[in-house]
Amino acid sequence: MNFLYSLLVTLPAYFQPASSAVDTPYKSVHVQYYNADSSIRFGGTLTLPAVKKNCPAVVLLSGTGKQDRDGTMAGHKMFLTIADNLTRNGIAVLRVDDRGVGETTGQYETATTADFAKDALTSLHWLMKQKGINSKKVGLIGHSEGGAAAYIAAAESHDVAYIITLAGLATPGLQAVKRQNELIVNTAPISDQKKYRFNSINAFMFDTVYTYAQSPDLEAHMRSAFRIWQTQDSIYMATHPQDPNDKGRFFFPMESYVMNATGPWYRYHIRFDPAPFLEKVRVPFLAINGDKDIMVDAATSFDYIRKHTSGNQHVKTITAPGLNHLFQHCNTCTNSEVYELKEEFAPEVLDMMVKWLKSN
Known part of the structure; x- marks a missing residue:
């Protein structure tokens, strides 16, 4: 540009x-x-x-x-x-x-x-x-x-x-979003397991968006990456069951992230x-x-x-x-x-x- x-x-x-x-x-x-x-x-x-x-x-x-x-x-x-x-x-x-x-x-x-x-x-x-x-x-x-x-x-x-x-x-944008979200997650009042899962999905999706930020097929790549991560997370949860005392379900806002990440600002920002x-x-x-x-x-x-x-x-x-x-x-x-x-x-x-x- x-x-x-x-x-x-x-x-x-x-x-x-x-x-x-x-x-x-x-x-x-x-x-x-x-x-x-x-x-x-x-x-x-x-x-x-x-x-x-x-x-x-x-x-x-x-x-x-x-x-x-x-x-x-x-x-x-x-x-x-x-x-x-x-x-x-x-x-x-x-x-x-x-x-x-x-x-x-x-x-x-x-x-x-x-x-x-x-x-x-x-x-x-x-x-x-x-x-x-x-x-x-x-x-x-x-x-x-x-x-x-x-x-x-x-x-x-x-x-x-x-x-x-x-x-x-x-x-750099990728480094900034990773560090920012790690700090937010790691200071949140949630379990260590949830922190691990949030940090995992964040890093996985950020790397995907960075790689395909200039592609017209960015959304398709994001959805494919999300399905891959879900499979990996299912394997992790099978061997690390959630503590019954850990209240609240885990949720990644995929739809809002797709909307944000496919816009011009985010595409520019993550490659900045x-x-x-x-x-x-x-x-x-x-x-x-x-x-x-x-x-x-x-x-x-x-x-x-x-x-x-x-x-x-x-x-x-x-x-x-x-x-x-x-x-x-x-x-x-x-x-x-x-x-x-x-x-x-x-x-x-x-x-x-x-x-x-x-x-x-």
Whole structure:
């Protein structure tokens, strides 16, 4: 796929004061703008420091799944919190609705990470042209998959001044999905037998999808692989009967997985390799991951980043203790716990970003 980006054609933007339940010491406006061929209209909110001119700026890039401009997940508004903090510290922030969400048009379901990187550059080039913004100091902050979109964009355009990844996807797609699902399964409150069976079917199906991701017959290969695994699992269960005290039946969501895996996003994702993009990044690069994150493993991600950015002397990685994928201080640190936690975003990570941005 061609990742080259065509420069944004400047089109009229629409501004409207953003409503707010509380007074803020900065200006907040609703904005709308278009991509180069006008096929997508983007809707977002731009927050501008009240008294500072020629200020640095960032675009926030969301992770996997359709999200609004506030980065609303599990009742938490990650991007609203980040934007508020950065703008109070003199940094302009543009946060944008994803494709097909809110005021942004387009179809999210047919897009890939490469498309999201193009969207990021559309937003960055629009932001560079705004009054009060230092056009040489506009960068990207990406969460999870948004981190990958950030370094893809930085590899393709010299206009990206710096990037920050927050739990950014930074390992090959197959490795990432395997590690993510192993962590989810192994921390789940289920029996060791169920953990074995889930890890077995996951690995078997992931390898199959990886092998046939570019085939028009992917679904047929998946169903064949599932039947093979069922036979192997039956043999395993015959020699390892389920404990009668082990409540709940084992279930693999084959139909929903087929629907997901045969779509363009998953086909791209499972074959994705960050290395060619990371190797092209020459701008300052800060990567922050929580050490309790079970969606993106900090250690393996940082190993891959360091390996493939060895020619860039401006790369810094930080492992933040006690934080989950949404950068909340967690207890059990499972995915279900995020709904119970009250914290929006760890204040120490906000401070890290402000300090780093001001030094770059």
